[in-house]
Amino acid sequence: MNKFVQKVDTVRQRLYALQQGVSNSSLPQPGVMPPEGLEELQVALEELQVAQEELKAQNEELVIARAQVEAERQRYHDLFEFAPDGYLVTDNTGIIREANRTAAILLNVSRQYLLGKPLINFIPYEERRIFRAKLTQLHQIDWMQEWEIHLQPRDSEVFDAALTISTVRDWQGNSAGWRWLLRDVTARKQAEEKIRNIQLQNLQLQEAARLKSQFLAIMSHELRSPMNAIIGFSQLLLRQPQPLAKSQESMVERILNSGKHLLKLIEDVLDFSKLEVGQLQLQLEELNLAELVTTTTEQLYSLVEQKSLAFQVNLNLQNPYIVNDSDRLRQVLVNLLSNAIKFTDSGSVQVDVWELPSNGIALAVKDTGIGIAEADIEQIFLEFQQVNQTLTRKHGGTGLGLAIVDRLVRMMQGNISVESQLGEGSTFRIELPRQVRGEGL
Incomplete structure (x- = not known):
């Protein structure tokens, strides 16, 4: 490009000198171009100047395009070189032609010694027959994803690898080799x-x-x-x-x-x-909650008398009728009252029943017994768990009572909570819907 510009400048200078010589001489001289020829030459030079400018612009575009291609090539090289997975390019026979840094690390071979080596060298002997069969299949397909196989790095332990393979084709569409993505999946396996x-x-x-x-x-x-x-x-x-x-x-x-x-x-x-095992089912019926609480507490009154405890029942129900399983609800109340009496040596036991604003009922059993430590409250509803083994030996029991209560209350679509302080007693509160719905209702 620069030589072309220099030649154009040389011709322009000679033309200028020739024009000057013609203009200073009144008579035509032998070998000197007439004015008409000079004008035609001037036009040709101007056209040449335009061509020069166009060529210069094209050259600048070519420089920009070459820079973009180089940047893209460098970008591809960086992606290839610093990818977290191993990348290889092999020919149709499985000879390694290109390899990135991760592939060399995975195979424990310097890249300069890795190129030109057959990939099968890094397959354990017992799996090489399968590998050759896969290479044969690759001639008929363009893509194979997540083929799991063992790889044997040089002087290192075998690891689990996942291979993704795609076919490389030449400008005529013929297979020229394969690109291999190597991923160590040992941790995943x-x-x-x-x-x-x-x-x-x-x-x-x-x-x-x-x-x-x-x-x-x-x-x-x-x-x-x-x-x-x-x-x-x-x-x-x-x-x-x-x-x-x-x-x-x-x-x-x-x-x-x-x-x-x-x-x-x-x-x-x-x-x-x-x-x-899910074999216990609720037998739902309409029942009078006030009567159930009254008869249940009367049955346990003798236990209260034996320990000389104060016993109080507070019923605050405008509508005592609910739908529930009377036997299981009585079982819940008996378990809570039995525990309250068992773990209270002096003071009182109290039962409160009242209505909730959201069409529900609440039942609370309060005692002034030994109480429960805050750290143990979360464990009291676990089966075969009692918070104090010394007290268990003293008072007896299987450790199933509260676990059964908790599961029965959940079957009744309710919830149970406890408030307690060590040495000051406990309050167990149950909230239940007024009408428990059975399956399919």
Whole structure:
């Protein structure tokens, strides 16, 4: 381009000198161009000047285009070179022609020694037959994604890799090789294996829980029958026309009370096993809540008297009728009252029942007993959990009562909460809808 400009400038200078010579001479000289020729030459030079300007503009555009191509080439090179995954380019026989830095690191080979090597060199011997078969398949397809295989880096351990392969074609559309994306998926495979193990363990635990619940249900049922017989015969002995001797009566009463206690424990285990496997269903009916609370508290009044506790029942119900399972609701109330009496040595036990504004009812059992530490409140509704093992040994129990209450209340579409301070007593509050809806209602 510069030489062309210089030539044009030289011709222009010679033309200018020639014009000057013609204008200074009045007579035509041999070998000197006439004015008409000079004018034509002037026009040709002007056209040449225009061509020069166009050529210059095209040259500038070419320089810009070349810079853009170079920038794009550098961008591609940077993406290729610094990609987090390994990239290779091989020919149709699997010989490595290009490799980025990550690929060299994954294969533990310097890039200068990696080029020209067959990719199959980095496949474990036992998998090379499969690899050759895949290479044969690649001649018929353009794309293969996430092919999982083992790679054997030089002087290093085998790792799990996922290969994504695309075909490189020449200008005639013929296959010229392949581009390979190499990704180390060892961490992902290990995580997947852990998940599978956890799922297997979960299934095993579920099966163990099912067998445990089934065993508890069978054993509880088998134990309940003889216990009912023991209780029944004890009651018959106490009702005989001829009174028993004082010592005999005392022993029969102990048998009766122990039998009732054991039967209560057995029924708790049976109910919990049914709740765990979803076999317990609510028998919904319309009932008078005030009557249910009154009769239930009267049945437990003797326990209150034995410990000389104050006992108060407050019913604040304009409409006492609700829809619920009377037996299960009574069971909830008995469990809460039994616990309140059991863990209260002095003071009082109180039952409050009132209506909620959102068409619901609330029931609270309050005592002045030993209370519950704040750190233990979250655990009291867990099965087989009691917050103080010393007190458990003193007062007895399976640790299932509150767990059963919690599950029954949730089945009744309600919720239970507790407020307590250690040494100052506890208040258990239950909120229930006035009408519990069964499945399908």
